[in-house]
Amino acid sequence: MADRDPAPLTDHALLLAPGDDVAVALRELAPGLELRHGDDRLTVTATVPQGHKVALRGLPPGARVLKYGQTIGRTTTAVRPGDHVHTHNLAMESVDHAYEFGTARVRIAPAGDLRTFAGYVRANGSVGTRNYVGIVTSVNCAASTARMIADQFRGPALAAFPGVDGVVALTHDSGCGLVPASDGGRLLRRTLHGYAAHPNIGAILVLGLGCEMIGVDSVAGGERPADTLVEQLVIQEQGGIRATVRAGVAAVQGLLARVAQRRRQTVPASALVLGLNCGGSDGYSGITANPALGRTSDLLVAQGATTVLAETPEIFGAEHLLTRRAVSEEVGRRLLERIEWWHRYVRAGGGTLDNNPSPGNKAGGLTTILEKSLGAVAKGGTAELTAVYEYAERVTAAGLTFMDTPGYDPVSVTGLVAGGATVVCFTTGRGSVLGTKPVPCIKIATNTTMYERMRDDMDLNAGGIADGTATIEDVGDEILRAVLDVASGRPTVSEELDLGRDEFVPWQLGAVT
Incomplete structure (x- = not known):
């Protein structure tokens, strides 16, 4: 009896670029499974979990391993064809890129069909996607009081104000014990000012204790739209x-009555600012959800909108791909300056940037930060990089931009929102329960298995790209439709669950005395 022919590699794994040394398992691969890759045959030598890498050829110790056509690390032992390639035989490769600037710029042509959404037009020309009253605390000491006030306006209490999306207490763990003029003090004020001026917040109550280093007047004094209503209270004085x-x-009731009078208007999609973020990434992130979101980013750039990539430690090792797309050497070098800042920052804390990926990322198939970053930058599509911003800095440029944030999801998204993002798209492979008040967050699953398991927490499934039932273009277009619908008021899963009250987490820097 003739031996059965090996199955084609493409039936069981994804090859991401010609010449790659590994492919990504579409499902768990059992030992003994025989596969055909071109003229080569290989036998799986050990269990390869879904989303993990299988070796396509033999590699000696110290060999560079290619995925996406890029180096993701070096082998630490000899690797056989069919081996599971992961932390036991693959390690970080030193990064020494020769940087180029503007050599791979892609100008996205303006869209012929201009899209619209229904948003709240503010006095300064910015456009909100939600209509909130925010209680902004100047110091942690006011956090409990702020929550007590906000809790009086949950559920039926808002029924009399149908045009208002909610009252959110924006509390944090700082505001005192740090020098206001220090890096940490300036960063906190910039974040608080960004939220107080956000187009999704129609009115703010600034609340403080009264003896803090960063006081109520400092927070209330930031620049914001002229139609943002403001009240102040100091606990010690009250x-x-x-x-x-x-x-x-009483103050919030007065604000609600006025904010509820605002109405949505039809505006062009160019008024959107879309935050691009990911968390709980897996081996599919860079194959499905991230490139699909990248297509959405390109489609919005074509509309004249702004998209904002972030998470500097998670583009480390792939930053050379972004500098090639920079509109100028100045923009590219600004990105490299932020990378160098991070090297100094983590060294001071006794770490390195290759401490990432997290245990969850590794369980999902990601081995090195190089591999993770190559997948993460896919969220930025193909458009040229027009600007680079520091954390919570106001984003003013159109097109694809970048904000320097940590990779920790709540801190990263807080910076994006403070910078002006009015919708956030968040891709996840392991699962996420993130909310981002006062901004709607669209959560996109990278694989169908997780999507089915956490369906009540996901808005979209990009897993069909790996399953063969959808293309990157299909899912990218679906995400764009969801962004416009959500921007017009359709609630996300996170909003239905009332998430986002605890995810306002400003980045804390510097000494606390």
Whole structure:
């Protein structure tokens, strides 16, 4: 009896670029499975979990391993065809790129069909996708009081104000014990000012204790749209928590009555600012959801909108791909300056940038930060990079931009929102329960298995790209439709679950005394 022919590699794994040394398993590959790759045959030598890498050829110790056509690390032992390639035989490769600037710029042609959404037009020309009243605290000491006030306006209490999306308490863990003029003090103020001026917030109540380093006046004094309504309260001056809660409830009721009068208007998609983020990434992130979101980014850039890539530690090792797309050497070098800042920052903390990926990322098939970053930059599509911003800095440029943020999801998204993002798209392979008030967050699953398991927490599934039932173009177009619908008021899963009250997490830098 003749031996059965090996199955084609493409039935069981994805080859991402010609010449790659590894392919990504579409499902768990069992030992003994025989595969055909071109003229070569290989036998799987050990269990390869879904989303993990299988070797396509033999490699000696110290060999560079290619995925996406790029180096993701070096082998630490000899690798046989069919071996599982992961942390036991693959390690970080030193990064020494020869940087180019503007050599791979792609100018996205303006779209012929201009898209629109229904948003809240603010006095300064910015456009919100939600209509919130925010309680912004100047110091952690006011956090509990702010929550007590906001809790009075949950559920039926807002029924009388149908045009308002909610009252959100934006509390944090800082505001005192640091020098206001220090890096940490400036960063906190910039973040608070960004939220107070956000187009999704129609009114703010600034709440403080009264003796903090960064006081109520400092927070309330930031630049914001002229139609943002502002009230201030100081707990010590009001006579304590109970008195402040009573005064705060009365103040918010007055703000709600006025904010509820605002109405959505039809505006061009060019008014959108889309934050691009990921968390709980896996081996499919750079294959499905991230490149699909990258297509969405390109489609919005074609509309004249702004998209913002972030998470500097998670583009480390792939930054050379972004500098090639920079509109100028100045923009490219600004990105490299942020990378160098991170090298100094993590060294001071006793770490290195290759401490990433996380245990969850590794369980999902990612081995080195190089591999993770190559997948993460796919969220930025193909458009040229027009600007680079520091954390929570106001984003003003159109097109694809970059913001320097940590990779930690709540801190990263807080910076994006402070910079002006009005919708956030968040890709995840392991699963996420993130909310980002006052901005809607669209969560996109990278694989169908997780999507089915966490369906109540996901908005979209990009897993069909790996399953063969959808293309990157299909899913990218679907994400764009979702962005416009959500921007017009359709609630996301996170909003239905009332998530986002605890994910306002400003980045804390510097000494606390």
